[in-house]
Structures are given as structure tokens and as C-alpha cells.
Amino acid sequence: MLAALPAPAANPLPPxxxxxxxxxxxxxxxxxxxxxxxxxxxxxxxxxxVALHLSGGAPELRRAFETLLASHLASARLGPVVLEAxxxxxxxxxxxxxxxxxxxxxxxxxxxxELRAHGDVFGTWVNFWSGRMATRxxxxxxxxxxxxxxxxxxxALAAVEPPRTTPPLPEEPRPLRLLGAVLARLxxxxxxxxxxxxxxxxxxxxxxxxxxxxxxxxxxxxxxxERSLEALPPGPAPTREPFGALAILSGPPRLAAFxxxxxxxxxxxxxxxALHAVSRLDAPQLSxxxxxxxxxxxxxxxxxxxxxxxxxxxxxxxFTTFSAANSRLLLIHPDGxxxxxxxxxxxxxxxxxxxxxxALxxxxxxxTPELLTTSPELQxxxxxxxxxxxxxxxxxxxxxxxxxALPSGRALHVVTANLDGDKRREVVVGLTRPDGTGxxxxxxxxxx
Numbered sequence: 001m002l003a004a005l006p007a008p009a010a011n012p013l014p015p016x017x018x019x020x021x022x023x024x025x026x027x028x029x030x031x032x033x034x035x036x037x038x039x040x041x042x043x044x045x046x047x048x049x050v051a052l053h054l055s056g057g058a059p060e061l062r063r064a065f066e067t068l069l070a071s072h073l074a075s076a077r078l079g080p081v082v083l084e085a086x087x088x089x090x091x092x093x094x095x096x097x098x099x100x101x102x103x104x105x106x107x108x109x110x111x112x113x114e115l116r117a118h119g120d121v122f123g124t125w126v127n128f129w130s131g132r133m134a135t136r137x138x139x140x141x142x143x144x145x146x147x148x149x150x151x152x153x154x155x156a157l158a159a160v161e162p163p164r165t166t167p168p169l170p171e172e173p174r175p176l177r178l179l180g181a182v183l184a185r186l187x188x189x190x191x192x193x194x195x196x197x198x199x200x201x202x203x204x205x206x207x208x209x210x211x212x213x214x215x216x217x218x219x220x221x222x223x224x225x226e227r228s229l230e231a232l233p234p235g236p237a238p239t240r241e242p243f244g245a246l247a248i249l250s251g252p253p254r255l256a257a258f259x260x261x262x263x264x265x266x267x268x269x270x271x272x273x274a275l276h277a278v279s280r281l282d283a284p285q286l287s288x289x290x291x292x293x294x295x296x297x298x299x300x301x302x303x304x305x306x307x308x309x310x311x312x313x314x315x316x317x318x319f320t321t322f323s324a325a326n327s328r329l330l331l332i333h334p335d336g337x338x339x340x341x342x343x344x345x346x347x348x349x350x351x352x353x354x355x356x357x358x359a360l361x362x363x364x365x366x367x368t369p370e371l372l373t374t375s376p377e378l379q380x381x382x383x384x385x386x387x388x389x390x391x392x393x394x395x396x397x398x399x400x401x402x403x404x405a406l407p408s409g410r411a412l413h414v415v416t417a418n419l420d421g422d423k424r425r426e427v428v429v430g431l432t433r434p435d436g437t438g439x440x441x442x443x444x445x446x447x448x
Contacts (some may be wrong), residue, residue, distance in 0.1 A: 029115045029151040029181075030065050036146040037106065037117050038072035044121055044140035046102035049079035051095035051124070055088055056107040058446070061157040065108055065117070073104075088119070095124045102140060110158045110446070113180045113407060116147040150181035152221045152442055156420065159444045176363065176387060176402040178443040183221045183428060186210060186438030189242050190430035191259055193440075195417030196248030198255060198270040199224075204417040205270070206428050207255055208440060211242040214257045216270060217440065219419035227275035232262035237296035245284035245292070245301075245322075254278060256285035260294050286322040290329075300334055307344070314348050315339065325360035325369040325416075328390070332358050336376035342392065353396055355383075357429060361416025363387065363445065365423025371395045372427060374411040383411045385429065385443070407441055409433045419444075 026032075041050070050073060054062045066082060073080040081100055085091035088105045095103040106119040122141045150158075158179050183206065192209040198216065199205065205224060206217045216224045237260075244259035249267065258265025258281050265281030286292045286305065290312075293302040300320050305312040312329075316339060321332035329341040332354055339348035355374030362369045371388040373396075374380075386403040388395035406429060413430030419442075420426075427443040 029148050029154040030061075030068055030157075032148045033115050033117055033146060034065060034068035034072055036148070037069055037104075037144060038076065040142065040144045040146065041073060041078070041104055041121050042076050044142045046078060046104075046121060046123065046140045047125070048077065048102075049081050049100050050121075051081045051083050051091070051098065051100035051103045053083045053085055053088060053091035053095075053103065053105050054108055055105075056109045058158050061110075061154065062108055064157055065106075069106075092124065101125050104144075106144065110150050110154065110179045110181070112405075113150055113182065113441070114147045115150040115154045115181075118143075118145045120144060150179075152181060152183055152219065152444075155179055155181040155442060155444045159446045177446045178385075178387075178402055178404060178427065179446040180404070180406075180441055180443045182407075183440040183442035184208075184215075184217045184223070186215065186440065188212075188436070189432035189438045190413050190440070191242035191244040192246035192257075193413045193415040193428060193430045194246040194248050194255070195415050195428065196253060196255075197418075198248070198253045200253070202421045204419055206415070206417055206419075206440060207246055207248070207257075208430065208438070209242075209244050209246040209257050209259060210438065211244075211259055211261050214246075214255065214268065214275060216255070216275065219417075221440075221442075225270055225273055225275045227266075227268060227277075229257065229259060229262055229266065232264050232266065232280075235260055235263045239297060239299045241299055243294075243299040245286055247285040247287050249285070249288050256281060258284040260299075287324045290322070290324065292322065305329075305331075312341075313345060314341070316348075316350075320356045321358050323359040323361075323415075326362060326367065328360055328369055330358060330360050330371070332356055340371075340390070340395075342390070349394065351394055351396060355411070357383075357385075357411040357414040359414040359416060360390075361425050361427070362423075363416065363425050363427070365425075370401065372414050372416070374406070374414065374429075379410075382406055382408060385411070385414070385427070404443075407431060407439065409439065411441075 070080040083091050085094050103124050104121045106117050188210045190208050194207045195204045208215045214227045239260045247256045255268040267278045268275040269278050283291050291306045300318040303315045303318050317333050319331040319333050323330040331339045338351040338354045341348045355376045357374035359372045360369040375383050382405040386400040409431035411429050416425040429441045431439040
């Protein structure tokens with residue numbers, strides 16, 4: 001379970017978003033977990049040298065945590081010795097062979113947005129009078145169970161696949177497995193999300209629109225830039241809940257932001273670590289080549305989409321969500337129905353049972369986008385994300401490729417992003433937290 005945010009004061013700002021606040025980034029999740037586990041080990045006062053064996057998780061995640069934990073144990077003068085054993089059970093005899101006086105066995109993993117370590121520590125000294133029976137010493141001995149909120153760095157390590165011993169078959173299906181962690185916090189609920197390469201480094205940034213501001217985050221959750229929209233004229237019929245449109249424009253990359261709180265939007269450029277206004281918008285930009293319009297006072301777009309200078313035929317009703325990927329287009333309507341345009345132009349495929357937090361995105365890099373959608377319920381507890389393959393018929397009539405629970409809050413926004421430059425895309429969910437703040441929750445593909 002993710003740690004709950006503390007009760008906020010009026011108009012709270014997270015430390016990394018507070019204007020004029022000094023930069024005090026939290027320690028990485030792996031470091032915090034290593035400190036907690038090391039403290040547990042020190043509390044039982046084992047006699048050095050102490051052997052260390054890790055299992056579970058991706059190899060890169062284990063190695064990184066192993067390095068940090070061994071460093072903390074070395075600082076405590078426990079003389080850590082890292083063991084390579086085929087199993088935790090085999091590590092006990094190997095520790096005795098190498099002269100260790102205690103053994104720490106840890107299983108590591110990412111689950112439910114948390115980085116978790118559990119295992120035990122016990123003495124390996126053998127009493128001379130035990131004879132051939134290698135009995136354990138009565139002390140030290142303790143169970144270890146620690147967890148911290150995972151971050152983007154831990155998630156990236158957990159997602160790395162181990163090397164294959166044999167080449168995969170050409171048609172071997174790749175199972176989808178998503179691991180989650182908090183990417184960033186927002187001072188208020190998100191109104192729209194977008195992802196794209198704004199600085200030309202080959203990796204996407206994640207942009208979040210709130211009621212009055214725009215934030216841009218790097219792949220590791222670091223705040224790259226922030227811009228207030230307060231200079232824009234107020235809108236004639238703003239919505240009660242934050243709502244708007246955010247799109248990444250190409251050639252050169254620009255960010256188009258439009259909140260219903262204001263009568264106009266802005267086209268922004270990311271330069272020198274800041275967002276600069278390039279021009280004003282008179283209509284919300286839904287994608288690089290699509291424009292729409294707001295229903296006055298409602299969290300919805302009018303049932304008209306302009307692609308270039310042409311009106312898209314077949315839009316049956318107002319919609320709350322627009323998503324486009326690989327020449328396909330998805331519109332989510334307020335009643336949970338949807339219109340999926342598999343070809344443009346062409347008649348849409350009607351769908352049902354989709355949440356406002358829906359998107360199209362090619363998660364496996366095969367050229368065909370998957371359908372991602374949250375729960376259609378108004379107040380689901382918890383909300384879930386489902387991923388379906390789009391194969392010509394109604395995707396929701398088939399079993400999802402993956403589904404999993406999301407942190408507490410309302411998940412009304414979903415976008416996919418290429419955060420590490422490979423063919424597979426990550427998923428970012430925009431959450432409205434129960435305390436009135438916002439959260440960007442990252443789901444990265446893990447090694448199966």
C-alpha cells in the first residue's frame with residue numbers, strides 16, 4: 001500500500017513545486033530501504049563477518065540494493081560478504097564454508113507501488129559439540145520485513161529483463177506485466193496529461209495540466225519546468241472540476257495547453273529549463289493535427305473533432321477523453337461508452353464499459369496500439385487499470401492482457417510515454433488524491 005500524504009494546509013505545494021523553496025529531494029527508494037534493512041540487521045548485533053544473500057526481482061535491482069546494503073553493513077563494521085548461491089537454503093551452508101558468523105537472507109521485489117524486502121538474519125556458528133549436525137546458534141535471530149514507496153529509478157531497475165539463455169521463437173508472445181510507482185506529486189488535481197520529447201534527447205517528458213498551471217517532468221520524476229497560466233483572460237464558463245486539453249505539437253516540439261478556467265490557451269516551448277509562451281490558442285488542441293471545443297461549464301468536449309481543416313464524421317456525442325495512436329482514434333463519452341476509429345476516415349466501433357482514464361498506446365512495440373482503460377464507476381474503490389489488445393472486434397469482450405489496482409483516488413487521465421527510448425511505452429496515470437492534491441503514477445513493464 002502506498003503511504004498516504006499528510007493532511008495539507010491551505011493550497012499546499014510539495015517541496016519540489018513550492019516557489020522559492022530550496023531543493024531537498026527525498027533519498028532514492030533503494031537507499032531508504034537499504035538503510036532500514038541495515039538498521040534491522042544491526043539491532044540483533046551479529047558477529048562479523050556477516051554473509052549476505054539476495055533473491056527475487058530483476059538482477060539489476062538486486063545488484064543495486066546489494067551494493068547499498070553491503071555498504072551500510074560495512075560502515076557498521078560487520079564485514080559483509082556477498083554470496084552467490086542458487087537458493088536461500090543453499091546460502092546457509094555456503095556461508096558456513098566461507099567462515100561467516102551470521103547470514104542475512106533477503107527477498108527483494110516491487111509490488112503494489114512499494115519496494116519490499118523481507119527475509120531473516122541468523123547466526124551460522126556451529127557448536128563443536130553438535131558433531132555432524134550443523135545446528136544454528138540461539139542468537140542472533142530475527143525476521144526482516146521492510147518496505148518503502150517505490151520511485152521511478154527503482155522501477156527502471158525492476159523492469160530490466162535478465163539475459164536470455166536461448167533465442168526466443170519468432171512468434172513467442174510476450175506476457176505483459178506492469179510495475180507501479182509514484183512518478184511525481186502535483187499541488188492540485190490534474191486536468192490533462194500529455195507525453196512527448198520536448199527537449200530533443202530521444203526520451204519523452206511527461207506534461208501535466210492543472211486548473212491554473214502546467215508542469216513538465218523528466219522520466220525520473222524530476223520537475224523540469226513549471227508555468228502559471230494566470231496571465232490568460234478568465235473563461236466565461238469554467239468547469240467546477242479541473243478540465244482541459246494538453247497536446248505535444250511537432251516540428252519543433254511545442255506544448256499546447258488549454259484549461260477551461262481561461263478563455264484562451266498557450267503554445268509553450270521548453271527552453272533552458274523553462275516554459276516560454278510562443279503563441280495563444282483560441283481552441284483546445286487535442287493532438288498535433290486535431291482540434292476540438294469545450295462544452296461551456298461541463299467537463300466535456302463538443303461532439304466535433306477537426307482533423308486539419310476537415311470535420312471528422314461519425315462522432316456521436318460529446319466526449320471527455322481524446323486519444324490517438326498509430327492512425328487510430330479513441331473518444332470516451334460521459335456515460336462510459338466509447339467510439340474507436342480503427343481507420344480514418346471510417347465509421348467508429350462502439351464500445352462500452354470504459355473509464356474516463358483511457359488511452360491508446362503501443363506498449364509492446366508491435367505497431368498496433370493497445371487499449372488502456374480505468375473503471376467506468378464514479379467512485380471505484382480501488383480503481384483498476386485494464387489493458388486490452390485491439391484486434392478489429394470489441395476489445396473488451398476478450399480477457400485483458402493485464403489488469404491491476406491503482407492507488408487511492410480518482411484516475412481520470414491516462415497517457416503512454418517512451419521514457420527510456422526503447423520500443424515499449426510506459427503508462428502514466430493522473431490521479432486526484434482524496435486530500436485534494438494530484439499524483440502521477442508510473443506503470444513500467446517489468447521482466448516476466
